[in-house]
Amino acid sequence: MNNNWFRRLLLSYLPVFFIVTTILFFIFFQVFNEQNRREALKANEFLASQVTQYLDNSLRSIDFKVLREILTNPNLKNYFSVSGSDDVYAGIQAVQVVDELKIEYPLIDSIYLVRYGDGTVFSNGKAVPIEEFPDADFIADSRSRDEQKWAGARAFRAFPSQATEQVITIVRSVGNGKGLVVTNVDLSTLRKSIMQMYDPEFTFVNIFNRSGGNLWDSSMPGGGAASTKTTSGEVFSEFTSSYSGWKVQTGLNNGKIVKWTLQFYNIWFAFAVVVVLIGVVWVIYVTRRNYKPIQQIVTLIQTVSSQKQSGLGYGKENEFRFIHTTLERMIDQTRQYQEEHEENLILQKKMFFQELLEGTRDFTSTELTAEMKKFKLPELEHRWAVMVIEMDRYDTFVTEYHHQDQSLLKFVLSSILQESARHEGTEVWAEWISDQRLYAILWIPEMEQAEETEHRLLAGYLDRIDQYLNFTVTIGVGRVAVDIRGLRASLKEAVHALEYKAVLGINRIIPCSDVPNSTNDVYEFLKTISLLVQAMRLSDDVWEKHFERLFEQISESVLSRQEIMNTIQLLFQHYNREFAELPREYQESWAAIFTPLLPRLEGWETLDDLRELCWEGFRELALQMQTLHCSRKHRSHILEIRKYIEEHYNNPDLSLNYLSDLFDINPKYLSKLFKDEIGEKFVDLLISHRIEKAKLLMQETDKAIQEISEEVGYTNYNSFNRAFKNVVGVAPSDYRKAM
Incomplete structure (x- = not known):
């Protein structure tokens, strides 16, 4: 092969590696920078x-408190009401008000009171003339201004000998020009309180008054205009107070964090370059190393292929296509062989299970041992018991679950049984021989009691089924066997035990040793069946008592399923014989009810199920029997009444009440009988008969119409005329003319 896959692999890996690495670097730094920027903006916005x-x-709070004291405090009002400075008590009270304000608000540096009545300033417990007070210029300026807002950063001292401090001031007038209350807030205290919210080493906060002066700039005593960027760094957020009108700016300093980020970026970039170089070296090394085994595999496959199929030219194909084609063919063949082998093994194992239990094949000791080893089963050296596990309500199970789900649930039943056996330290071999029954062989250790081992295993098995599944099973257990003949006998005993599931109940274990001896008293059954059939034939409600007694006898006798079915068949034979002597409608009722019931009688599991099915059929038959009896009795009555009407139609007093009194039948019931049995009302039947007789008399005689009217039962000619016209369509006179 002339294809050089080393270069192909190398050129395939490197571009992808570089592209992916570059994209990842770009995305990482973009996301990192964007995330840092957003977080910084959010943090600064929150801080601002x-x-x-x-x-x-x-x-x-300070402004409102001062204003409230001015308006409500009597001591402060009393101080500004006094015109002279000789009222010492008023001054003491004013000092108390000022001290309380300073104690309540630590930000307040000082408060002094200006009283224009005597031209004095009261500060720190002393009253001095306004012109001698160090803050006299500010007082004069405040008196000339109308608006009362916080003044920006300014220098203040209460005494000429005192050091100057930076404060912000709010001035409130008292009364109608009586004086002023001047409140100074220490700017350094305010700044310390605000600096507790952030780290000045990384973040800066600038506050500017209305004129643009920075409150933190102590070199501007008047708070005049200054540069808005007094601290180096980028402004990230800015807020303007709606109350004071001051502007708050926040941002990051160009300090250690920026330098550290740059250094980290440089380190990361250098690390990324190193990783890329290592990656390139690694790809070259791996490509070279991986190519050698590929070349060896290709050479080996090519050698084998050229020996088996020398006519096929694989030399011009690329290596991987050649390897893929060869391996794919080998895998398909291996999978096919494996599936066939597993399927055959499963079928062979199931066939061996049936032959072993049913006795269709005789095994020698050597053959039996070989077969057990073949299917990886324990050797039959000890004791065994056969169990037959039957699914309860199998018809419901088939209806509720899809075919695939049914197979899965049956597999789960088998798996739970094997798990329960392993939990008891033994082995079990289970196979689904029929749709509803799982047959199993249980290995019982020699040192244990067989009944105890079976009980523990099967009790745990039923508990797990009740816990994990939505249906139940009933288990028939045969006796313990020590040879193959006993094993086959154990199977028959387990199957026989399940025959008593109908009487003993479902979702339980039925050992063959617990199966009672049936007391099948045929004479008592025949007696009860005869009484039941006779009561049903006579429509006597006592049939229900005999029905219940029959099923009580079946339960007390503890019959097997086949014996119960024989008893029910005997019951049906008596019914067939009795109903064969009854009229045809009775036979049809019997056939209509019990013909569809017979197929359903094959699917019952418990005696209660069978009783419920039979009860529905017998109750429906009893109702129909009563209906037929009543119908036959009423039909004879209605025929007799109809004959009476035909003979006495000309009786003017003939009516529904007349007939009800005559035949002793309720009028309403009699009217219903006419409608049900004859198909028309009594009045319509009587009028129809009278008019037909009148038409016959008009055709055959020359009697007057009035005379004919009286002869057919109408004493009133108008009534006859109206009735005749309604039935025939023309008046009697017109009818005679037409005739």
Whole structure:
């Protein structure tokens, strides 16, 4: 072969490797950068909102508290109402108000009161003239302004000897120009509170007042305009307070985190390059190593193929196609041989099982040992018992499950039995000989009691079936055998035990030793059957009592299934003989009910099932028998009444009530009988008969119409005329003229 697969493999691996690696690098860094950017934006946006919310809540609370004290505190009102500075008590009360505010709000640096009545400023418990107070310019500026908002960062000192501090201030007027309450918040304290929300080493927060001045810039005492980028870094988020009108900006510093990220990126890139180089070397090495066995395989296959099929030219095919074709053919042949072997083995094993139990083939000791080894079965050296497992309600099972599901569930039944046997430390060989029954041979160790081993195994087996499956089984067990003849006898005993499933019940174990002796008293059965048939023939409700007694006798006698069926057949024979002597309609009723019932009698399992089937048929037959008896009795009555009407139609008093009194029948029931048996109402029948007689008299005699009317039973001529016209279609006179 001239194809060089080493180069092909090498050129096939490398492009894919480089493309995939490049795409992964690109996707990784894109996703990583995008994720970092989004997380940074979210974090900064949250920080800006928290700082803004904190500023608004803190400053608004101070402002509202001061305003509330101005409006409601009597001590503060009393201080501004006094015109002179000699009221010491009013000053003490004002000091208490100021101290309470400073204690409640630690952000407040100082509060001083300006009273225009005497031109004094009350600060730190002392009253000084306004013009001597260090903050006199701010007071004058605040008095001239109408709006009262927080002033940006400014320098403040309460005494000339005191150091200057950076504060923000809110000014509130008292009364109608009586004075001012000036509240200063320490800017350094406020900044420390805000810095607790973030790490200044990685993040910055700038706050700008309305004029654009940065509150943190202490070099601008007036809070004038300044550059909005006082801290190096990129601004990620910005919020403007709706209360103070200040602007909050947040972002990241160009500090250690950026440098670390760049260093990590460089390290990762270098690592990626190294990995790519290692990958290239690895692909070359693996390709070279893998090509050698491929070349050896191709050479070997080519040699074998050229020996077996020298006429086929494989030399021009590529290696893998040649290998694929050869292996595919070999795999198909191997699979076919394996399937045939397994299928034949399963059939042979099942055939051997039947021959072993049914006795259709005699085995020598050598043949038996060879067959057992062939199918990997334990040797028949100890004791065994045959079990027959019958599925209960098999008709329902076939109806509810698909054919494939039925096969699967039967396999599960066999598997659970084998698992239960292994749990007891023994072996079981089970085969489905019929659709409904699983036959099994149980190996019983010599050191154990056979009955105890069987009971434990089968009890656990029934428990597992009840736990995992939706149906039940009944198990017949034969006696323990020590040779093949006893094994076959054990099979017959197990099958015979299942015959008593109808009486003993389903979902249980029936050992052959527990099968009772039947007490089949034919005379008692015949007596009960005779009484039942006679009561049914006479439509006597006592038939129900005899029916129940018959099934009680069957249950008490503990009959096998075949004996029960013989008893039911005897019952049906009596019915056939008795109904053969009855009229045809009775025989038809019997045939209509019991002909479809007979096939259903083959599918019952318990005595209760058989009783239910027979009860439905006998109850329906009893109802029809009663209906036929009543119908025959009523038919004789209605024929007698009809004959009376034909003879006495001319009686003017003839009516439904007249007939009911005469024949002692309820009028409504009599009307129903006419409709059911004759097919028309009594009135229609009487009128029809009278009009027909009147037409005959008009044809054969010259009697007057009035006379004919009275003769046919009409005392009123108008009634006759109307009835005649309704039936014939013309008046009586017109009818006679036409005749």
